[in-house]
Amino acid sequence: MIPVRGFEGQNVAVLGLGRSGLSAARALQAGGAMVLAWDDNPAARDRAEAEGFTLRDLTRQGAFGDIASLVVSPGIPHLYPAPNPVIAAAWEAGVPVDNDIGLFFRSLGLSDWAGHDTPPRVIAVTGSNGKSTTSALIHHLLCAVGRESQLAGNIGRGVLDIDPPGDGGVVVLELSSYQTDLARALTPDVAVFTNLSPDHLDRHAGLGGYFAAKRRLFAEGGPDRAVIGVDEAEGRYMANQLAEGPADDRVIRVSVGRKLTGPGWQVFARKGFLAEWRKGRQVAAIDLRDITGLPGAHNHQNACAAYAALRALGAAPREIEAGLHSFAGLPHRSQTIAERDGVRFVNDSKATNVDAALKALLAFDRIRWICGGLMKEGGLAGLAPGLGHVAKAYVIGREAEGFALQLSGIEAEICTTMEVAVARAAAEAQPGEVVLLAPAAASFDQYDNFEKRGEDFAARVAALG
Known part of the structure; x- marks a missing residue:
């Protein structure tokens, strides 16, 4: 831990009690500060209280009267599209606002x-x-x-x-x-x-x-x-x-x-x-x-x-x-997870938008492409420069048919599930080709996050034997 210095004996408020917020609260306390913690989520407040932190409702009038600084978690807007009311109240009270990076x-x-x-x-x-x-x-x-x-x-x-x-x-x-x-x-x-x-x-x-x-x-x-x-x-x-x-x-x-x-x-x-x-x-x-x-x-x-x-x-x-x-790559980012019979399997589940997926398509010469999911605004036209590298697309997701209709000029098979897509792509892939998961879409129609989607892809590949 890096103890936070400069607030010994002073009250410091922490807004947002996720990973970075609790980490900041612990480091402030280790440096001698008196931490006053708050989160709109009752479960987050309970976790902080269980660690021994004092809670203070920072939304109430006059909450900043004795506070030396406010530390804010990164997910909380401080200016645009509108300042969080707690941050606005700190401004009015003249209380400096910072985050864990600044600390x-x-x-x-x-x-x-x-x-x-x-x-x-x-x-x-x-x-x-x-x-x-x-x-x-x-x-x-x-x-x-x-x-x-x-x-x-x-x-x-x-x-x-x-x-x-x-x-x-x-x-x-x-x-x-x-x-x-x-x-x-x-x-x-x-x-x-x-x-x-x-x-x-x-x-x-x-x-x-x-x-x-x-x-x-x-x-x-x-x-x-x-x-x-x-x-x-x-x-x-x-x-x-x-x-x-x-x-x-x-x-x-x-x-x-x-x-x-x-x-x-x-x-x-x-x-x-x-x-x-x-x-x-x-x-x-x-x-x-x-x-x-x-x-x-x-x-x-x-x-x-x-x-x-x-x-x-x-x-x-x-x-x-x-x-x-010797660098193996990061999980879910152009990560080679297997090679079978001359076919390489690459997990780029982090390619959740068109720009990222295009970069993945341009990285390989001949691709069996597993794509689809919850489409983002703007459509798929931006993928056009990379489609010449695609031997065939295998489309997953609840919107698989609509997604496939936007992939003009290439063969696309509606698979809907990862299990079917991996099985079909692996069966048809030829030596020298790459089976690539680069969805160009969010995962939330079928998975909690892109990591879960990538893990499912890896598990289906491993199950091929």
Whole structure:
């Protein structure tokens, strides 16, 4: 645990008592604060009370009279589409509002690091797509090169649940826009921006607000090094804002769309090869094409970002290359779960929208595609560039017929259930083909979440024998 400092003997309110809220409450208490907890859900309040926390109804008039700070869980809106009433009341009372990420950066290393020969470091990763894979890959690579590493934030453990890092240790944080938007302290040593595409627009009042929330990770404290994906205009803008000139190697630009040139520090992937250029010359190259855990251009972008982060900490290219080959991938994200008779089975249940599913389709040459579920707004037209890779689609979900009607130009079989889809795809797949679960739809018509859907796919594949 990272005890939260600076509130000894003071009342601190915690709103939202899920994983991050309870973690924050424990860390505040460990640092000497008096925690006053609240959640609209009675069951959540009961859990907090069972742990010994004092409850206070923060919705009542005058609740903030003796409170020094309010700590808010990331799922609670603080500005758009409308401020939560409790947060609005804190504003009126002049009470500072923060979240667990802000508390983490405020408290990490305040008095514990004087005896370290090599100070610990924090790498923070944000962006729209690939955050989880990039964060997990950085963590994996650090372990592979012999560095102590902990993975936390939006993946792994809560940020305040981790152990205080040891000498030379590295904390890798995946941070969502909900987390970066509110944190009052954001001071990583290395900050990574993967890419930007529209998401959570209601919560941020549009794409500009969404990008502004991501940008705070780079603007609030200023990392020592910034790894910036520059395949979108927003990334190019941010790299330009952070760099003092063309040769400023505090900014490492990353691309999978083009070769990057110039006197600065660049890492890019083209046709499956990663290249690192610095001061106008190539210093390393890695063939990514046969790395099973990182298929497709979207994963090559993740590999470039993770490689750059490791290089920023001084790791050698060949050490990083070896670690890339041993990365198995994250569950439900382009995860190879089996190979049978020359057929590869890949679980990308996390591909819950058209953009993510398209990236999965483009990663393989000939696909038996299991798709379908609860369709999202906008239809399936965006999948068109990847349909040429599909030998046949096997459609699941309660809306299977309607989903299949939108897949023009390819053969589609209505299977409805995962059991039927896996059996049919496996029976018809030829050596060299991939049976790919990339639903392009939400899971809630048949499953509690995308993880359950991916687990069902894996179980059906395992049952094939």
